[in-house]
Amino acid sequence: MIRNTYSSDISFPDIKPLRINKYARIMSTGVGVPKKVMTNQDIIDKYNYVATDRAVQFSIGIKERRWVSEDETFEDLMAEAITQCLERANVSIEEVDRIIYTKLISAQNVPASAVTVLKKLGAKKGIPGFDVTCACSGFVHVMDMALKYIATGDDYVLILGGGVSSTRTQQCKNPSTKTVFLFGDGIVAMLLGPSDTKHFLSSYIFTNHKLYDNAFIPCGTTMVAKGFCDTEDDILTMKIVDGKVILDSAVEYTKMIAEKLLSMAGMTLDDVDYFITSDQSTRIWEAQVKALGIPFEKSLSLFERYGNTVAAMSPLILNELIMTNKIKRGDLVMMLAHGAGASSGGLLFRF
Template sequence: MSARFSRITGTGSFLPPKRLSNQALADRLAADGIETSDEWIVERTGIRARHFAEPDVASSDLAAEAARRALESAKLDASSIDLIIVATSTPDMVFPSTACLVQQKLGVQGCAAFDVQAVCSGFVYAMTVADSMIRTGAATKALVIGSEVFSRILDFKDRTTCVLFGDGAGAVVLEASDTPGVLATELHADGRHVGILCVPGNVSGGAVLGDPLLKMDGQAVFKLAVGVLEDVARSVLTKAGKTDADIDWLIPHQANIRIMQSTARKLKLPMDKVVVTVDQHGNTSAASIPLALDSAVRSEKIKRGDTVLLEGVGGGFTWGAVLLDL
């Protein structure tokens, strides 16, 4: 019996039309007595703008549109998909899953559909699960989506966090293949660090218990992120029998340009081999990697045959990487 692999055959993404520049956000915050500036945000994060969804637009809406574009790219009809995985920390509802809502919006039924919650590492986790299911024959054509409306959980009285995040969705079609596309994957988590990045609230008896807004210890996240991203990158390269020199493109989670620059340095990669969209999208959590991937593919920066390293780190504390030949 021949080996079975998975390969990306299509990419897609969608950003809400409302674009908010740093200056526009600074003006909004100033109305509430919160002081920040374009210079302050750019210097610390590299972010210049982000997109916010309108109040009646949910994660599933963004995800469904990104999925349609990925399906179009793969030249597939939604009815051929037998697995839908949505990575999100901002689901439409407590249940059902956002993936089931996306399934409904695509007009299909019957295939497996579920969410993965690993915050900013979510897309890497979802890709790993989909790759495993395809390799074992449990699926043949999968939609893997990262979608977020982080604007709903931001504390606009905390300038250190509310300037960082944005909304958006990215998707890929992953199909069974005789030749390797996904070369290696690796996932990790360390629950000792749950408190450094979290939304410590929940719904009980019709009321919100705790705090439903994002909390982050930026320095602690930065310190952990830089170390684990280098380690997981080297580990996944070793698994695939590759080295730093084999990487054509690095697509890290788009959280902060300083973290991305540090990771590139440690992997001996020039920044012109790093896909950067954080300046225009902000941190879109689980959507950031597929958004950046689709942007690079559609601009023809990344081409078929390129070796691409995806890596993410997020609340939990979670991290992971996927090495693939596009």
């Protein structure tokens, strides 16, 4: 039981072995990002901010991010990510047993976007699908979930993370400078399939609900009760109360998760070929890598190019490392994500 700064009167669950008799592995990944690249200067010009590209880069490390254009829909990005992912694995959508999307804001609140994208793709089979709300740590939740669906009967599980957070921001006259540079649009798909050998060695997920209101998206019954139609506010974008809490807790939880994942698998950090984590800013990424004492060449941040893509951050990095042949089959990967809630977790797997 580990108790520290962000968990003074809360304990975290013990890690448990994965009781899995049918193994899973990552078949492929795919990405759907908007065509439009928004530089810091583009944002400064759009809203007439008193800021410079250099100051923004210095402050949070970002150069550019993608924002959807008017002719691009949320489902376009989902469909693009899925199509690329399935083509790389040579698997058809009809062979998929389940589709799970860990969302930020969907096109509609109901039905699940995991279902609407099946319509968009013209799927000929009515596979079950649903959306999961878990902010930036959502992808590790649904990876863990996919393993368990495969262990208990499914063959192929398609998972998606990320979303479009700029729609409302682009409409607002004065979005908060605290977040307007931070977020980017983008969706990543991952196909998990059956395997004869064990790829996933350990998995660990927890929350620290003491921090539940440090980052939030207001839109919901609470805000409605206060009459949200009176507001010009960017109610569909994440509000961040204290950025330092996010940085410090990410470092603390990275150490805790790494220790649990490695000890369950009987391994050490030296065995890990690549360390992937959510990079809500360049500093948050650097701080996690330094805290573990891992060489920077064994990790990667895409924050400067894509910003905070919420649940897409960790898998976007995995996709990039696979596509650039840095991660090869058999490599040991530790993949973490931290998010609002606060919810964190990670998996240790051989790719």
